[in-house]
Amino acid sequence: MEPNFYSSLLSRRTLLLALAATSVNARAAPAEQAPRHSSVPGGVARIALGPAPSRPVAQQAQVPLLVVGDSSAWTAVVGIALAAPVGTAAIEVRISDAASRSLHYEVRPKKYREQRLRVAPGQVDLSAQDQARYEREREHQLKVMATFSAPPGGDSLAMAAPVGGPRSSSFGLRRVFNGQSRNPHSGMDIAAASGTPVLAPLAATVIDTGDYFFNGATVWLDHGGGLLSLYCHLSETSVRVGDVLRAGDRLGAVGATGRATGPHLHWGVMLNRTMVDPALFLA
Template structure:
């Protein structure tokens, strides 16, 4: 047997034996080299070790497919946790070829700050026409968010899509003109109109639109349910179906849609769940 095959076989046998002594699955500790970082809070990410398997396990969270990275020696489920998730025990269903099993993990509490914003009244109290438009756009974007394509890259560390100050963080409880609305589901980066926006990872352009709340918008598909969204754009240079490399410019910052000034709203989605983009960044 070649040396590399001999080493691989011994390593696989050792990991299999260790898994047999414990439970079928074990929680994977976060480390500085792992992206996204493990943060088991509402709006965070749970990195769950699945152990060794000959083929990529299939994982479901709430019936939705989950991104799985790794190889036959060590697979990892990268699970997006909804902002609405309750504190306590949660689980995913894992099928590694021997039938589905339940893998539990614990979500701990996190308190997000509140932000008061003043915007045009017509973007808070919608007219019947604007409400109908928003509902059409929401239905379309739900189809985009449901995409689950080819396997994602194992390297999920992202590049910041635009330089600038983070003017509004993920999870902020937002109050528009005194009216409470959904928490902020992305990261806002303040930048001048026209500043280039670049792809944080290789991805395919799967949606380009001009939406009531989000203004000029682009969605990128990075594979296996990992998508990213860019809103309030002044210009879009890419078209539907374009495949972008990391760092490739595809749009420009603007102040379109419901905004208080020019900035980029950047959202990241896993298993149809918006999660904190900061978990994919080094800093």
């Protein structure tokens, strides 16, 4: 019995020490604000702007940037394009009537995977009619992407996944359709059964709905300050332009419309007109 007694005592002591260490680590490392800082192509840079009595105005290449926080500490939240070069980048910041100043940050390299897919030939090599349709839709989408409304309050933009399920394709994946290389995947694909409800991950206003050649039935949401989100391949939409949604409100259902190999949700997140990794926003 004695060896078992000491073994039990040691086991309990080890468990208590482990729990204590976990507790200390939890206090030492508070939850990181969303979106998480990831200064890579396709990522998000959080740039501290310091205190100021009013919200600073920030821009990059004349595109307005999202600024969050309060008078004690402001932060510019900058989307980095997948095609952005590695190295030093800069934003312009102006506080009140003071002259603008440049703030620099570093873009680090990141390597994304590759995926090969087979789809209907007409969805790779477009007919003249389909190409014209795509170009019309693209022109309209560019206007939607330029939306910039009042920034949201607070400094955390944590989102819940709009639908449950495994990721069938991750952001940044370079796709090869029928042997032809295309642009990297600009969103997150989540596999789910057709008809599964799709929910708003964050409070928003509906700014666009439509049925598009590649994206199928689509909804665009505006979360404020140039932060937009996109939901594609839906089987149906349950919102209209102008609707104001709370986090968790239904916006549609999973489907396989447009260019899709099966039922799934394509979820995209855009910052300053740049598609970024949605995973950085997940709580």
